[in-house]
Amino acid sequence: MELTYLTEPLQYAFMQRSLVVAVLVGVICAVIGSYLMVQRLALLGDAISHSLLPGLAIAFMLGINIYIGAFIAGVISTVIISLIHTRSPVKEDAAMGIVFSAFFAFGIILITLIQKDNKIDLNHFLFGNILGVTLADVRDTALMAALVLLCVFLFYKELLFYSFDRLGAQAAGLPVSLLNSGLMVLIALTVVASLKSVGVVLVLALLITPSAAAYLLAARLHQVMLLGSAIGVISSISGLYLSYYVNLPSGPAIVMVASGFFFLALLFSPAHGLLTQPQSQSVLPLWRDIRSLFR
Amino acid sequence: MVDHAAIAVEHLSVSYRSLQALRNISFGLQPGQLVGIFGPNGAGKSTLVKAMLGLIPAVTGRIYYGDRLLSDQLDRTAYVPQRSQIDWTFPATVWDVVLMGRVKQAGWFNRFSTPSRHIAAAALERVGMSQLRDRPIGALSGGQQQRVFLARALAQQADLFFFDEPFVGVDQKTETVLFRIFGELAQAGKIVVVVNHDLGESITHFDQLLLLNRELIAFGPRQQVFTAENMVRAYGGQVQFFSSVA
Numbered sequence: 438m439e440l441t442y443l444t445e446p447l448q449y450a451f452m453q454r455s456l457v458v459a460v461l462v463g464v465i466c467a468v469i470g471s472y473l474m475v476q477r478l479a480l481l482g483d484a485i486s487h488s489l490l491p492g493l494a495i496a497f498m499l500g501i502n503i504y505i506g507a508f509i510a511g512v513i514s515t516v517i518i519s520l521i522h523t524r525s526p527v528k529e530d531a532a533m534g535i536v537f538s539a540f541f542a543f544g545i546i547l548i549t550l551i552q553k554d555n556k557i558d559l560n561h562f563l564f565g566n567i568l569g570v571t572l573a574d575v576r577d578t579a580l581m582a583a584l585v586l587l588c589v590f591l592f593y594k595e596l597l598f599y600s601f602d603r604l605g606a607q608a609a610g611l612p613v614s615l616l617n618s619g620l621m622v623l624i625a626l627t628v629v630a631s632l633k634s635v636g637v638v639l640v641l642a643l644l645i646t647p648s649a650a651a652y653l654l655a656a657r658l659h660q661v662m663l664l665g666s667a668i669g670v671i672s673s674i675s676g677l678y679l680s681y682y683v684n685l686p687s688g689p690a691i692v693m694v695a696s697g698f699f700f701l702a703l704l705f706s707p708a709h710g711l712l713t714q715p716q717s718q719s720v721l722p723l724w725r726d727i728r729s730l731f732r
Numbered sequence: 733m734v735d736h737a738a739i740a741v742e743h744l745s746v747s748y749r750s751l752q753a754l755r756n757i758s759f760g761l762q763p764g765q766l767v768g769i770f771g772p773n774g775a776g777k778s779t780l781v782k783a784m785l786g787l788i789p790a791v792t793g794r795i796y797y798g799d800r801l802l803s804d805q806l807d808r809t810a811y812v813p814q815r816s817q818i819d820w821t822f823p824a825t826v827w828d829v830v831l832m833g834r835v836k837q838a839g840w841f842n843r844f845s846t847p848s849r850h851i852a853a854a855a856l857e858r859v860g861m862s863q864l865r866d867r868p869i870g871a872l873s874g875g876q877q878q879r880v881f882l883a884r885a886l887a888q889q890a891d892l893f894f895f896d897e898p899f900v901g902v903d904q905k906t907e908t909v910l911f912r913i914f915g916e917l918a919q920a921g922k923i924v925v926v927v928n929h930d931l932g933e934s935i936t937h938f939d940q941l942l943l944l945n946r947e948l949i950a951f952g953p954r955q956q957v958f959t960a961e962n963m964v965r966a967y968g969g970q971v972q973f974f975s976s977v978a
Contacts, residue, residue, distance in 0.1 A: 606835075609809070657824060
């Protein structure tokens, strides 16, 4: 009886397409997000995703595949970020902030301009519209996901060494600049593939949140990736159904479910849970400081 | 200046933006030597090791190993960074880290071979950590973490070993294991370079000492390096008790 709530929507072809995209995006975001998380590159994921917008708009104007335009813009943004922080005293986080807001602003201007003459909705790119994926979207997402997963599978041991100890890997003779660039390309591909389901504003959550939840529960990187994928897929599919039944934008729905998983892990993780591992910190430092002011 | 099959550092200078970190350093190392690099904080000890391996760019200078540049032969080197430079909350077990020592040897696209796994297991055994193989690295003590890194370096089966401050925050047992294995490596004809800032009794373990403070102050056997004049040049005035060690 209840099961029909899950199966009934799947008789529609558009729901089947959406489901495929939800699963693919849930998996690759968690896998690549694991690298972002362990390397403290969360902000870079956010920067790349916001930077996609102008590439997408320009590709649309020129009539080429918007994924290609978005990918090129994403790669260009990482190149500019690294140029700024290696060639000037400006720090990397500031460089990211400058570049991604500039790209994002430019993208919004372009899309606003073309929106007037075309049936293109800025909101769908910002917040995702997983129910609107076409057969071509499914094909492109599947291609990108296959490429990302194949690369991670083939270069897993090198990427593990590199992401754990960059200097040690370099001193062992691994081409760390090439590995770094490759990882940037994989991040850009993943973000592009997630455009339709979560949108550029919230893709960071699908990259970081499932892998962070898994990180609290698993001890090895590949376990974090697998468990994170499961959490990502469940979140994506839940978001899809919420979108279908309650008419919510898919991106925020997916992100809220994933965040729920993260807070469950944060509270109940056997090794690191706030409730399972009682901390002996009796007084909050802030409260202690305030009290001492009035003593 | 140096025999065949040894390291020759020639006129090495390194700058960080406008600050000159190392000035015109030249010395040579022979197989079978256990070399300690000493100097005060900010002397450029870690910088010297990183520049020798090409991990940071040099302004001038070349480092040869045999007839070729050392930076072109990094598959023969093992480098262990300072423990504080590593994120020990990284999701990896002891075994994961030791196997990293076999990544380069395994080659692209290949899985770790059975001999590779045996080499890694033997390295872990040699540092006395076999029973902790499946433990997450975040759950290890400082000394155990350092021994895991030593095992990774051993698994690389390198000819040149570089350790950056391996004795910081480790227990007595680990210090004993480190010096025992450093000695064994040197006896096997390897070159072992150890950055150290502690001038305590452990200094007697080193064959050669390199005293550094932005420039090379002295290099050679302990008695020759530890003169009052050299110590004042490296450390300034606060070195009275070291003369008794030397």
